Amino acid sequence: MKKMQNGQAYPFLTPFMILVSIFYIVPAILTIAMSLTGLDSSFVWEWNNFNNYRKILLDPNTGKIVLNTVVFVGCAIALTIVLDLVIAVLVTYFIKNESISSFFKSLIMIPMITPAVVYSVLWIWLLDASENGVVNQLYMGVTNSAIPLNWIAKYPMQIVVMATVLTSLGFGAINFSSAIKSIPEDQFKAARIDGAGEWEIVSGIILPNIRYHIQFIALWETLGLLTNYVTIMLITDGGPSMQTEVWALSAYHKAFTNQQYGYGAAISMVLIFVVMVLMLLLNKVTSRRDA
Amino acid sequence: MIRIENLRMEFDKGAVALDDINLEIEKGEFIALLGPSGCGKSTTLNCMAGLLDPTSGRVFFAGEDVTKKAPKDRNIGMCFQSYALYPHLTVLDNIAFPLKQKGVSKEERREKARKIAEKLQISHLLARKPSQLSGGQQQRVAMCRALVKEPDVLLLDEPMSNLDARLKIEIREVIKKLQQELKVTSVIVTHDQEEAMAIADKIAILSEGKIQQYDTPEHLYEYPVNLFVANFMGNPPMNFIDAKIDSRDGETVLMVGETPVRLKKELQDKLSVHLGEPVEIGVRSHQAYLTERGDNSLKMVVSMVENLGKELLVTGEINGNHMRITLEETERFAELYQRIGNQEKPLWVNFGSRLNVFGGEGKVNWAL
Numbered sequence: 001m002k003k004m005q006n007g008q009a010y011p012f013l014t015p016f017m018i019l020v021s022i023f024y025i026v027p028a029i030l031t032i033a034m035s036l037t038g039l040d041s042s043f044v045w046e047w048n049n050f051n052n053y054r055k056i057l058l059d060p061n062t063g064k065i066v067l068n069t070v071v072f073v074g075c076a077i078a079l080t081i082v083l084d085l086v087i088a089v090l091v092t093y094f095i096k097n098e099s100i101s102s103f104f105k106s107l108i109m110i111p112m113i114t115p116a117v118v119y120s121v122l123w124i125w126l127l128d129a130s131e132n133g134v135v136n137q138l139y140m141g142v143t144n145s146a147i148p149l150n151w152i153a154k155y156p157m158q159i160v161v162m163a164t165v166l167t168s169l170g171f172g173a174i175n176f177s178s179a180i181k182s183i184p185e186d187q188f189k190a191a192r193i194d195g196a197g198e199w200e201i202v203s204g205i206i207l208p209n210i211r212y213h214i215q216f217i218a219l220w221e222t223l224g225l226l227t228n229y230v231t232i233m234l235i236t237d238g239g240p241s242m243q244t245e246v247w248a249l250s251a252y253h254k255a256f257t258n259q260q261y262g263y264g265a266a267i268s269m270v271l272i273f274v275v276m277v278l279m280l281l282l283n284k285v286t287s288r289r290d291a
Numbered sequence: 292m293i294r295i296e297n298l299r300m301e302f303d304k305g306a307v308a309l310d311d312i313n314l315e316i317e318k319g320e321f322i323a324l325l326g327p328s329g330c331g332k333s334t335t336l337n338c339m340a341g342l343l344d345p346t347s348g349r350v351f352f353a354g355e356d357v358t359k360k361a362p363k364d365r366n367i368g369m370c371f372q373s374y375a376l377y378p379h380l381t382v383l384d385n386i387a388f389p390l391k392q393k394g395v396s397k398e399e400r401r402e403k404a405r406k407i408a409e410k411l412q413i414s415h416l417l418a419r420k421p422s423q424l425s426g427g428q429q430q431r432v433a434m435c436r437a438l439v440k441e442p443d444v445l446l447l448d449e450p451m452s453n454l455d456a457r458l459k460i461e462i463r464e465v466i467k468k469l470q471q472e473l474k475v476t477s478v479i480v481t482h483d484q485e486e487a488m489a490i491a492d493k494i495a496i497l498s499e500g501k502i503q504q505y506d507t508p509e510h511l512y513e514y515p516v517n518l519f520v521a522n523f524m525g526n527p528p529m530n531f532i533d534a535k536i537d538s539r540d541g542e543t544v545l546m547v548g549e550t551p552v553r554l555k556k557e558l559q560d561k562l563s564v565h566l567g568e569p570v571e572i573g574v575r576s577h578q579a580y581l582t583e584r585g586d587n588s589l590k591m592v593v594s595m596v597e598n599l600g601k602e603l604l605v606t607g608e609i610n611g612n613h614m615r616i617t618l619e620e621t622e623r624f625a626e627l628y629q630r631i632g633n634q635e636k637p638l639w640v641n642f643g644s645r646l647n648v649f650g651g652e653g654k655v656n657w658a659l
Contacts, residue, residue: 189342194436195363195392207377286449 029274035265052266060251061242069246072161072232073225079165080172081214081222088176089170089202105174112170120234123163125150156236156244164231168224172217179210212285219282223275247271292446292476293320293339298348300500308334310500312348316493319474320524321467323491325481325523331500332480333448339478340446341365352443365444368437368475372449376421376430376436376627382408383417386435393440400439407435411465427458434466438473445470447479451486463490484524488512496520503652513645516653521573521647527604529647532572532612536565538652545572545648548610552642553587561657565650570657573647576604576617579640588639591616593630603627609640616640 018223038048048236058063087108091101111119126134134150152159183206191201207214229249232238238245238253244255255264302308309331309405316322317566324332339350341362349358357365368389371411376385383404384391390400403581404545408414409546411431437445450466451459467490481487487494488508495505496519504516516523521529534545534552543559543566544551552572554562582588591614595606603618605627617625630636 090374182374184373186371186373187377188581189337190369190371191341191363191377191388192342192360193340193367193369194389194440196388200392205377208377211379 016078027277031265031268034262035269036225037262039261039262039265048262050158052263053270055263056266056270061245064242065245065247068157068242068244069226069248071157071242072246073222075157075161076164076168076225077218077222079161080168081218083165083169084172084176084217085207085214087173088180089206091173092177092180093202094208101177105177108173109170111218112168114167116167116230117234119167120163120231123159123235124152125199127159129153137237147254153240156240160236160244163235164225167231172221175217176210179213183209204271215285216282219278219285223278223282226271226275226278292316292320292353293478294351294354295335295339296336296349296351298338298350299345299346300331301345302345308500309338309345312500312502314495314502314505316476316478318476321403321470321477321479321490323479323481323487323494324497325484325487325494326497327482327523330497332482332497334500335497336446336448336478336480338368339444341370366440366442367444367446367524368440368442369446370430370433370437370448370450372452374421374453376429376432378421380420381417382413382419382432383422385432386417386439389436389440394549403439404435407439410469411435425442426454427462430454430462431465434469438469438475441473442475445475445477447477447591449480449482451481451483459486463599466490481594485526488524496523514656514659515573515647516656516659518656519575519651520570521649521656527576527615527617530574530576530612532574532613532614532642533569533646534563534572535569536648538563540568545570545646546570547589550589550610551594552589552647555644558646558648558658562648565657568650570596570648570650571654572642573649573656574614574642575645578643578645579614579616580617580643581618581638581644582641584639585641586641588641590637591640592632592637593627594632594635596624596627596631598624605638607638614640 033045035045035052036050036052037045039045083094087104087187091104095101095104114122128134128136129148129152131137131148133142133148133151135151139145139149187205187209189203191205196204227248229246229252232244232246232249233252236244238249247267251264251271253264253265254260293314295312295314298309298312298620299305299307301489301526312331314322314335324335325330334343341357341364343361345358349356352365363415378568380388383401386404386408387400390403395403400481405414405417408417411434413428413431413435416424416428421432424432430453430471433450437447444615447466451462454462463486466479479487479490491508493505494511496503496511498519504511504520506514512524514601515524515529518531522531532547532548537544537546537551539551542553543563544553545562546552557625584590589609591607591609593605593607595604597604597606600615601619601621603621603624605616606615607614627638630638646658649655650657
């Protein structure tokens, strides 16, 4: 009986397996193969040993890019988690009125649902370096300065982090908010009777109760931040002078701007390896939650 | 110790949860708030705890007005239906949590937590997490946490609702014994009348946000002020027989259909002022008894006989009203069983001398 059921499952899975094979597994194998060739604009598949990987290690920019990636992901993740928690606690625990808290929750969803291109153009427009830029008008108005600032050139990393954090806020905040909502009301009552203040309730009841959610979101967002370069590409394109060039963006640049497909593939492979390690960690976190 | 004055609680949209609640609880007393769900018993308890702010009215602890005080400043311990243990803390830290908030040193609070845990026989569980405990064990931990800070008042919000019947009786005894030992003024909220009767010195029965009767369990059982209380107290529930107050041969009687039920002199005096009014006679199953035809008795056609072990529960119809009688002569089971559904072989039932008569608006007990 059991065997028959198993057998029946395969035909149902087949269409998906085919799709997954064509669009994920085959490209993945191609990428691995490509990373071992010197493939460039001439499209010659020529085995070049591990030269691409050696090139990564020897590239003088590699250190800078790794550092950028760590700074970018680290800052963005820390800011995202902290802001997520603040927002979630505020809209769920402190604001009891359902309609007001839903209003705030929808508000922080806006950057998330805005197309990345529109959203990035909005930032560029706001931070325009001329005196017509919105931020510059504000800045000149407040400080009485006559010279407009080139914000993106001056604070590229800060701006890229801020723009990215805003887009990722919605997901984590909503996730935390529903996690807080699932804490039994009695626990808050018990804590209040036991003499816990608001801060102790947040740190002693809310945070420990949603600790697995925090771990999950932290890892999930890290994966997203490591692989997603669209916002950075659209706002600074890695510049000025490599200041915001992160690993994923550098793979894109090498492969599509410089047409060094083999080299780009090798850079991607390194990223995939890091992501896979993180995925394993994520799996471990979620399975511990079930136990 | 606790005094509640004119407590009124309105929720948003005008729903009245509590309507003029007055309660007085002596020091060291164990009180039960009893009623069906939605009667306001938990709301009353939450107002005592300070978890809810009443719309109006005041709460006094030992003569001091605590209505505006925060829960933590009232020195209360509270137990919840869900136990509300902190899942990330060990049992020991759970119990010590209230002391930690009070700023008691680590050694001292652990010492105190161990002591109270020993009293409730959970010393071997101190290193575990709440998720590794059974319901009864969690209940004991919750009790420890409520008592560890030596509260002036212990509030128990349906603490045994999630336990099975056997464990309920066990925990009930533990709580009662502990309460007597510590002499802490306690209030328990429950919908289980048996639990309330077993554990409490006095019971307040609530319905629709009002206290129907506040008295000792014995009084509530014997002298219910109205039909609601009578219906709520006792198992099997009291029998209610439709009747009419009438007079026959100069005596006030209760007419059940065409048959008169003759009454004692004092009850006649009480009922004579309500002559002609429809009433419901309230009879306890064990107070009615089987007798001969003509002995002030009513005809009952048997519809069911159950053997409960120590007694028989005979169910039947008296003039269209459901009636249950308990009999101690369990050897009559077979004989009674044969009468089921037999119109020719009815039983004759005398209601006994302890009658309750509910009539008028609010179904007040006119026999009191």
